[in-house]
Amino acid sequence: MEATYCAGVLSRGKLPVSNLRKSDHGFQRLTSQRKAIASVSCHLSNGLGESSCKSHGFHGGSYHGGAVGKGKDPILQTRCSAGVSMYGESFLESHSHATEDKIGVLLLNLGGPETLHDVQPFLFNLFADPDIIRLPRLFRFLQWPLAKLISVLRAPKSKEGYAAIGGGSPLRKITDEQAHALKMALEAKNMPVNIYVGMRYWYPFTEEAVQQIKRDKITRLVVLPLYPQFSISTTGSSIRVLQNIFREDACLSRLPVAIIQSWYQREGYVRSMADLIAKELERFPKPEEVMVFFSAHGVPVSYVEDAGDPYKDQMEECIYLIMQELKARGINNDHTLAYQSRVGPVQWLKPYTDEVLVELGQRGVKSLLAVPVSFVSEHIETLEEIDIEYKELALESGIKNWGRVPALNCTSSFITDLADAVIEALPSAKAMTNSEGTSEEMDNDPLRYLVKMFFGSVLAFILLLSPKMVLAFRNHLF
The missing domain is CATH 3.40.50.1400 (Rossmann fold)
Known part of the structure; x- marks a missing residue:
């Protein structure tokens, strides 16, 4: 795995987007006269x-x-x-x-x-x-x-x-x-x-x-x-x-x-992605029937809910802008977004790419175009996870026509x-300045530190050796 980053949830059809870009005129903010x-x-x-x-x-x-x-x-x-x-x-x-x-x-x-x-x-x-x-x-x-x-x-x-x-x-x-x-x-x-x-x-x-x-x-x-x-x-x-x-x-x-x-x-990025998608759609026998399947790298739910990671919102907004650009070109295909590359026993943002591929096959989707939207370079998540693992899963699930948009590269x-x-x-x-000091005070009490180390170690070993954790490691790390 080359990356372990954020995920988001997006269902088929229109995306839930922020109030910043619910208009079809989203690109008006992206002209050369912007001062924001x-x-x-x-x-x-x-x-x-x-x-x-x-x-x-x-x-x-x-x-x-x-x-x-x-x-x-x-x-x-x-x-x-x-x-x-x-x-x-x-x-x-x-x-x-x-x-x-x-x-x-x-x-x-x-x-x-x-x-x-x-x-x-x-x-x-x-x-x-x-x-x-x-x-x-x-x-x-x-x-x-x-x-x-x-x-x-x-x-x-x-x-x-x-x-x-x-x-x-x-x-x-x-x-x-x-x-x-x-x-x-x-x-x-x-x-x-x-x-x-x-x-x-x-x-x-x-x-x-x-x-x-x-x-x-x-x-x-x-x-x-x-x-x-x-x-x-x-x-x-x-x-x-x-x-x-x-x-x-x-x-x-x-x-x-x-x-x-x-x-x-950015308008240039959005248009570049739309160009690649439009080009790949033309390779299908019936381009208008192809499901555009955006697959982004995921992160644990806690990143978004507890740490305030903006990735989920930005990803949904990104897909909205790309689809708006495609619609402006007369391309009105259905689309959805899912998240790949989860690892470990924690909960990741859903829906998961592998699960959605099976669901799409069960729903009768026959043509699918995978779009690795969070990657601008080919690497293991595109070349192995999408091109080999997910393609095989999609074909086994009933999808007949598979395509994949290349990464932007150069x-x-x-x-x-x-x-x-x-x-x-x-x-x-x-x-680059730091107007703030550390947000957490260092523990200067040696005895208190040793007590924390001791109980922390005990709790950690109990956690790591618990049946639930062992099963999680076996299912997600091997």
Whole structure:
């Protein structure tokens, strides 16, 4: 599994959307004259996994790799508020000033194992992230042991999946290609930039990418997560890492940074997705009868209900905008949304992709077009989970005609829109500061800490050895 992020619920037909975009004129907000500032506030907890480092990169302003330094930071919690400004007439003046700077663009992604040998350590990095497995404070000392246990147990099954797609993830290669394409698109718009790639859980890691940014003496930085929708466990986790690094470095703490927290609502992205869907529909014998099946990566219910993750709402709004664009082209197919890649014994947002595929077959749906809406690059969730597992399940359930929309990858209209997003975001760059201290006081009483450790350990072992937990691990982790 290369990702563990948010999910949402969507039934067949019209989507429940926020009041921001219930009108068919949703794109009116997305013109070049926009001046509204869209911002997202997120609570992010800290805690880095342990990894060794590698350095990979192009010279002369392409991307640079990164590495995770050894060691463990204290568990902190901060609030980040980063926005993207969309400027109209004032943009040209800001852009002319930006050309005097040394501008950097940092692309963020999850990363993926490049060989079967990499699978288990990659999974450890993934599950050691406190934004992926959110343990109560009393049990946080179990984060690394639990990550080790899960990664060892899950590695054999994950290796089978990666073996089925060639022995490793193509995510890094595709992200490199996107970085190069974005650099060319920005240079075509008279904005020379250095592009950096930072992966969260595998090489090239975010941490060394940031150090390369510092060595290159970048004067303004745009952070562009390659996730259209914001989630605590994707964009949020990566931003938390950036905050920790910048807070501890006097030089970086003064660097103006613009963070594009989500971009699912951008007209260029929506039209690019609609283009791909329309093209694939034409491959079916009767395009008008095809069910458009959006499959997004899921997250536990608690992320949305307890932690306030906006991913579910953003995903529903994203689907609404895509379907509105298709309707404007005369494409009125039925559609639905479900969520894939759940793992572990906790409840994830429903409906689940595998269950919905069976239901659609039982309802007599014969033609289905799968759309991996939360992914902009091909990786294991698209190439193995959708193309192999879900396709087989769909055909077994009675669906006769199966198709799948490819990920955006380096689609020219998509890359051009990302370039526009970078240019529009740049004027809003400001230093990343922490106006708030830790939201949780560290426990300075040694006796109290030892008591918590003791009872926490007892409770943890009771929990892990309970029949319910053993059954859950057997059903969901193997």
